[in-house]
Amino acid sequence: MASKSGEDQLLLAIHRLGESGRTGSHYRAVEQAFAKLVGGERSEDLRMPGQRQPDILISRADLPPTVIELKVFGQGFFKNNIGNRASELLATAVEMRRLFRGEILLTAVLILKLTPATSPIHESTWPRLADRLLRADDGVGYDSVLFGFADSQLSWRYFAPRGGRQEMKESPRTTSEAIAMIRQEAVSPDTSRPTARRPIRRFLLVSDEWRSGRGGISTINRHLAIALAAAGHEATVLVPRVTEEDARVASAANVSIVAPPRIPGLSEKETLLLRPIFGEKGWEPDVIIGHGRALGPYAAAQQRQFFPGARRVHLVHTDAESLEAAKEEHGGTSTMTITESRRNLEIDLARSADLVAGIGPLLTETIRDDLLGPGAPATVMEFMPGLRDLFDxxxxxxxxxxxxxxxxxxxxxxxxxxxxxxxxxxxxxxxxxxxxxxxxxxxxxxxxxxxxxxxxxxxxxxxxxxxxxxxxxxxxxxxxxxxxxxxxxxxxxxxxxxxxxxxxxxxxxxxxxxxxxxxxxxxxxxxxxxxxxxxxxxxxxxxxxxxxxxxxxxxxxxxxxxxxxxxxxxxxxxxxxxxxxxxxxxxxxxxxxxxxxxx
The missing domain is CATH 3.40.50.2000 (Glycogen Phosphorylase B;)
Incomplete structure (x- = not known):
């Protein structure tokens, strides 16, 4: 049970925050107080790797961990920014599920500082917002949502899916009851919520060219797309620009090739951050494939911004440390700084992917070792290209x-x-x-x-x-x-x-x-x-x-x-x-x- 002193510490920390909620040490005090109440730990205390870390983690033996995303807002600030806050929270949910490889229960805790001078938020806001945040058929969203209201004391409203509908459980009368609901959800998750993913049929491969003017990445990408199409899958290659010859050759292999819209002032590569224009209305990929440090960020952006329900595969083409070491000449300058930056980028892209594939055994072993450490293990496979039918x-x-x-x-x-x-x-x-x-x-x-x-x-x-x-x-x-x-x-x-x-x-x-x-x-x-x-x-x-x-x-x-x-x-x-x-x-x-x- 939550002790009165623990609840008082949380309430005090909340009221010390500014209107937007994020004010350094005061916000850390809120996280610490809430983590103590739920029996969890802050990610800073756990020293977990990765770009975006959970606010609070509740670990349990033989059960998936519960990850809590905690936000505190002033009433006026929240009222004017509901749409943006919901979008940010859903993006965070996608990141958390990828960080933990989907093996988590995810709870959003939103606490509002009530102020008499601000007009109240309509009661219908909470079920509508919960409906938007709770997990949908594509797997995006939270397993439960807890709204808190901080005035002279704390009150709560709790939402979780039941029987395929987003329902509010009986409102917790005390903070102890609210905490118990979060912890009970972790022990007895709702088995009626949809967990099945779409069958894997549609692939989007992100590249900066169809032909091989810039090296081996384009060659691997092109022949993978052709092989996927030959196996009966729908393969679409996203490139900055499509020539008539590229379209003709791709079509002959039953591969679609698409480009994003042209925007003045954006480089060709930067347009890969835009949503592609597909030939078939409503076409969305089940899998997005990116290559290395050069193209992996654009594949990650496509997934995060437009297709959060898709899996992402990150193909590793280089070992930054060994490659940069090979470039160094005896007695020359060190490439330590750029090497570390490139290695970290590759690791971050790999950690956030659903599947990592090393080209050949050497790169597979390298990325497997680079991903060792705390946190959920990445799934890594060896990707061994086939021989091509060039000429004899x-x-x-x-x-x-x-x-x-x-x-x-x-x-x-x-x-x-x-x-x-x-x-x-x-x-x-x-x-x-x-x-x-x-x-x-x-x-x-x-x-x-x-x-x-x-x-x-x-x-x-x-x-x-x-x-x-x-x-x-x-x-x-x-x-x-x-x-x-x-x-x-x-x-x-x-x-x-x-x-x-x-x-x-x-x-x-x-x-x-x-x-x-x-x-x-x-x-x-x-x-x-x-x-x-x-x-x-x-x-x-x-x-x-x-x-x-x-x-x-x-x-x-x-x-x-x-x-x-x-x-x-x-x-x-x-x-x-x-x-x-x-x-x-x-x-x-x-x-x-x-x-x-x-x-």
Missing amino acids: ASTTRAPVKNRVLFIGRADDFHSKGIDLAAEALLKIMDEWPRGRSHPPVLVIRGVPDDAADDVKRKLDSIFDGRVSYTLRPYTDSETVLTHDLAQAKVLIMPSRHEGFGLAAFEAISAGVPVLISAESGVAQFLSESHLDTSPRSVISTRDSPTRLAVDRWADAIQAVLDDFDSARSEVTSLRTSVGRLVSWNSVTERLVATLQGLP
């Missing part, structure tokens, strides 16, 4: 020229290991037989226009005119990339860190000999699947006590150039083995099954 290099004649192909962000010169590849090619060239034709040429696809001069300067410094190279810009044309692969003797991925390594996976798909950094997700997948049957295909970028990494890479590249037919035969066999283990159909089935199994 084994059916074409072997290229004559010894082109060594690199595909990736060339402005990340050090982390992508371009310096390592250049040093390896220099070593090969220095030992190239004088009478042997077609010396190796380095082809780099993925040089930003504004970085071309810097990349050229760095390569010139290493090669000193002894090795030929070609710089090629980004392209979103699959035809162009296919030609690059077809004309290459070998694709190299010498990254000092690569969360997955889609370029290497594309080369395997095409049957093009490939040399893969051991510090990559693809290499870990091959190793764990016992598919690294050709040890020379996976090479470390780290020096060892007995051998330099440059020497290992030089020997591996030289081996492919010396015996291209064997290298092509080995990668063709590898492609067959990988294809037996992964496919876009299988990863799509796992994704949908995991979503359906969520609470």
